[in-house]
Amino acid sequence: GAGVSQSPSNKVTEKGKDVELRCDPISGHTALYWYRQRLGQGLEFLIYFQGNSAPDKSGLPSDRFSAERTGESVSTLTIQRTQQEDSAVYLCASSLELQSSGNTIYFGEGSWLTVV
């Protein structure tokens, strides 16, 4: 597609339920990022995938959070046993990851998660 596509755009879920958020990066982009942004706050790094390398999971806030990526395509972020503090917009971004500098990173429109 032309841009980074995320789904669902909005999700309301009950506390304790699991949710899956999907990201479809720009075709050919080897790098994929997940960020979380709480209302009025900055972007909080969650996880980074780069090609076939082991993902950088250092930003995942707890073991309730996990993410997978199929090759260099779609990624799914899963939040188990959701809590109210998980309410945020979850942003996915992708880029070509070339050896040299010059890798523009593009964001999707985000998945707005509300836990009630």
Next chain:
Amino acid sequence: QKEVEQNSGPLSVPEGAIASLNCTYSDRGSQSFFWYRQYSGKSPELIMFIYSNGDKEDGRFTAQLNKASQYVSLLIRDSQPSDSATYLCAVKAGYSTLTFGKGTMLLVSP
């Protein structure tokens, strides 16, 4: 711990003035520097990127990078009310994550 620092603002400027947004970073290995604009309720939108020391101009926007001082800035000339948004500075080192500052809110008054 990689850190990117920005003044949260708000930075208020009158229409037509120059807005100057500043950012410092802690990781000397940072190679790529980005400025994003984020309107309320929207996702970040890339404005500019810079890799080399000095200035880079694109229309009304100029990014300035000083790697020795670990400092990057964004100048917006002839500021417009539509420029009112939060501006996010982000840095990246090679094959690594993109680290964001918390953003500076810019308010341009008519």
